[in-house]
Amino acid sequence: MPGHVLEVEDLWVKYYTLSGVVHAVSGVSFKLRRGEMLAVVGESGSGKSTLAYALMNMVPKPGKIVRGRVLLGGTDLLTLTPEELRRVRGSRISIVFQDPFTTLDPLRRVVDQFTEFLMEHGLDKAAALRVAREYTEAVGLPGRVLESYPHQLSGGQKQRVAIAMAISLNPEVVIADEPTTALDVIVQKQIMDLIDDVRRKYKSSFILITHDLALALERADTVMVMYGGYVMEYADKSELVRDMRHPYTRALFESLPKLGQRGLPSFLPGYPPDLRNPPSGCVFHPRCPLAREKCRAELPQLAEVSKGHYVACHYAGVVG
Amino acid sequence: MRLAHVFRDAYIATGLAIIIVFVVLALLADVIAPYSPVESVGAPLRPPSPEHIMGTDNLGRDIFSRVVYGSRIVLAIVALSIALSGFVGTLVGLVSGYLGGLLDRVLSFVMDSIYAFPSLILAIALSVALGPSPVNAAVAIAVVYVPTYFRMIRGQVLSVKNEGFIEQARVLGLPPSRIVVRHILPHVSRTMMVVFSMNSADAILTEAALSFIGLTVQPPTPDWGFDLYKGRGFVLDGKWWLMAYPGLCITLLALGFALVSEGVSRITGARLR
Ligand SMILES: Nc1ncnc2c1ncn2[C@@H]1O[C@H](COP(=O)(O)OP(=O)(O)OP(=O)(O)O)[C@@H](O)[C@H]1O
Numbered sequence: 190m191p192g193h194v195l196e197v198e199d200l201w202v203k204y205y206t207l208s209g210v211v212h213a214v215s216g217v218s219f220k221l222r223r224g225e226m227l228a229v230v231g232e233s234g235s236g237k238s239t240l241a242y243a244l245m246n247m248v249p250k251p252g253k254i255v256r257g258r259v260l261l262g263g264t265d266l267l268t269l270t271p272e273e274l275r276r277v278r279g280s281r282i283s284i285v286f287q288d289p290f291t292t293l294d295p296l297r298r299v300v301d302q303f304t305e306f307l308m309e310h311g312l313d314k315a316a317a318l319r320v321a322r323e324y325t326e327a328v329g330l331p332g333r334v335l336e337s338y339p340h341q342l343s344g345g346q347k348q349r350v351a352i353a354m355a356i357s358l359n360p361e362v363v364i365a366d367e368p369t370t371a372l373d374v375i376v377q378k379q380i381m382d383l384i385d386d387v388r389r390k391y392k393s394s395f396i397l398i399t400h401d402l403a404l405a406l407e408r409a410d411t412v413m414v415m416y417g418g419y420v421m422e423y424a425d426k427s428e429l430v431r432d433m434r435h436p437y438t439r440a441l442f443e444s445l446p447k448l449g450q451r452g453l454p455s456f457l458p459g460y461p462p463d464l465r466n467p468p469s470g471c472v473f474h475p476r477c478p479l480a481r482e483k484c485r486a487e488l489p490q491l492a493e494v495s496k497g498h499y500v501a502c503h504y505a506g507v508v509g
Numbered sequence: 510m511r512l513a514h515v516f517r518d519a520y521i522a523t524g525l526a527i528i529i530v531f532v533v534l535a536l537l538a539d540v541i542a543p544y545s546p547v548e549s550v551g552a553p554l555r556p557p558s559p560e561h562i563m564g565t566d567n568l569g570r571d572i573f574s575r576v577v578y579g580s581r582i583v584l585a586i587v588a589l590s591i592a593l594s595g596f597v598g599t600l601v602g603l604v605s606g607y608l609g610g611l612l613d614r615v616l617s618f619v620m621d622s623i624y625a626f627p628s629l630i631l632a633i634a635l636s637v638a639l640g641p642s643p644v645n646a647a648v649a650i651a652v653v654y655v656p657t658y659f660r661m662i663r664g665q666v667l668s669v670k671n672e673g674f675i676e677q678a679r680v681l682g683l684p685p686s687r688i689v690v691r692h693i694l695p696h697v698s699r700t701m702m703v704v705f706s707m708n709s710a711d712a713i714l715t716e717a718a719l720s721f722i723g724l725t726v727q728p729p730t731p732d733w734g735f736d737l738y739k740g741r742g743f744v745l746d747g748k749w750w751l752m753a754y755p756g757l758c759i760t761l762l763a764l765g766f767a768l769v770s771e772g773v774s775r776i777t778g779a780r781l782r
């Protein structure tokens with residue numbers, strides 16, 4: 190499809206554990222435009238990381254992608270051979286993890302790890318060095334960082350290295366799974382600014398995974414709210430801010446601290462669902478202030494309520 | 510752990526010195542040994558004297574020359590067996606640990622079965638089955654020690670495998686072979702070294718036992734273990750030197766390896782038994 194670098198269709202992922210089947214990702218679909226930043230927002234356990242792994246077709250055991258398609262530039266990553274997949278990973282789709290403290294091999298210099306990766310994707314030694322230098326600079330690191338061992342770098346610097354590697358082969362899609370959660374506040378902002386920068390400069394599409402709706406609304410073009418493995422709401426950021434439809438999205442929004450607000454923000458009572466044993470009907474119904482009989486019985490489908498704005502709620506039209 | 514560190518350790522330095530003396534003997538046997546080790550060069554059963562500093566055996570052969578040449582066989586067998594077991598055990602441990610699954614379960618079962626066997630009996634049985642020869646003895650000894658490497662290396666791989674940088678290597682599209690060799694192997698090298706030194710101390714004694722019962726070389730080739738065996742009939746007649754010198758060499762060489770092993774486990778802080 191022209192205009193879309195990534196199309197995810199009806200993706201289902203389950204973990205087959207000894208204590209039961211975990212329904213981690215259930216029927217997720219979305220499309221990503223070139224240069225777009227999509228934020229995937231949800232509480233802990235809502236299936237965000239599982240979705241990220243599924244997009245790279247590397248869901249860890251005992252997980253399995255049971256259905257769906259992940260079309261990257263028209264190729265379904267779920268049908269590729271391991272060798273074909275290996276060539277796609279890191280070059281056409283890449284990921285930046287949450288914890289920069291462990292992503293670099295402590296025994297080897299940054300430059301060796303960087304060039305090793307580039308050479309594995311077909312660059313010769315000289316080109317690899319050139320690219321490594323170029324992208325180290327692009328993420329705002331001094332050149333000497335390349336000669337360093339990981340323990341000589343700060344967390345923020347390591348995360349910059351991880352970002353540099355993730356973007357260095359100009360992939361169509363870069364996934365960032367909570368890229369700033371492990372860092373302190375000032376560094377968090379710097380890293381997010383950097384992601385904004387490289388996104389503009391290299392026109393790559395980003396999927397930002399976060400539990401922080403405020404961050405998503407601040408940085409993303411599009412927001413996808415997940416709960417219990419399902420997509421609850423999906424819309425352009427401006428549309429979402431203007432017309433928040435889903436009770437869960439609203440609850441998340443209400444729980445954000447706001448300027449000039451007195452007292453504590455409201456918070457959502459109850460706990461996220463046990464995905465081994467998800468609630469019947471709408472997964473959100475045990476915590477939903479609007480839940481009615483129909484919600485317990487029937488799964489709401491994701492439906493377009495206005496152009497490009499999708500909501501999975503029986504009463505999405507009613508509320509508001 | 511730097512290399513300088515390793516040699517500063519008194520245990521390792523002493524052990525290495527002993528081993529090096531024997532290696533020099535083996536390499537320069539032609540120069541150092543005063544006589545042919547396999548020919549009668551004097552009166553039989555003579556006690557140590559200026560011409561024959563360790564005496565002569567019942568066939569009139571110079572014991573010192575036999576001891577010097579005998580170091581070749583011992584060292585060759587031990588070196589070959591620890592190289593073989595180290596290579597095979599490490600490789601299989603890496604692959605099995607990294608890939609996991611059914612292959613890992615089968616290999617672990619096989620290795621545990623070998624490990625559960627009394628090692629000396631297994632080495633003797635294999636050696637008998639393969640037929641007496643230095644290479645077969647080395648293979649038999651190697652088989653006995655492969656599971657030690659396998660278990661230690663596999664265990665290390667299982668923990669390193671879950672490190673973030675391994676996952677990072679996978680998402681960057683590095684092939685499994687490269688991940689294992691460049692990203693996991695360096696992290697298990699310390700363990701390898703400990704197992705390596707520990708096994709060589711054991712291997713030397715196993716080799717001596719195989720030699721003693723005639724499973725390594727054919728007479729008249731000089732061999733400490735076998736010379737020890739042949740000398741035993743003369744001790745009661747007061748001819749102590751036939752057994753004493755080969756026995757002393759085995760003990761010394763085993764001590765050398767044991768000291769290195771002890772030193773290595775001290776400085777790596779890893780006690781494996
Ligand atoms: N390896 C695994 N084996 C079994 N269950 C798993 C595994 N990984 C994740 N899960 C389960 O799948 C569900 C989704 O987990 P996932 O890690 O995708 O959530 P998440 O949204 O990324 O959460 P967080 O914000 O805590 O990172 C959870 O119920 C989790 O317990």
Ligand code: SF4
Binds near residue numbers: 477
């Ligand atoms: S479907 Fe029902 S339970 Fe689910 S979010 Fe809508 S109102 Fe709440």
Ligand SMILES: [Mg+2]
Binds near residue numbers: 237238239366
């Ligand atoms: Mg996660």
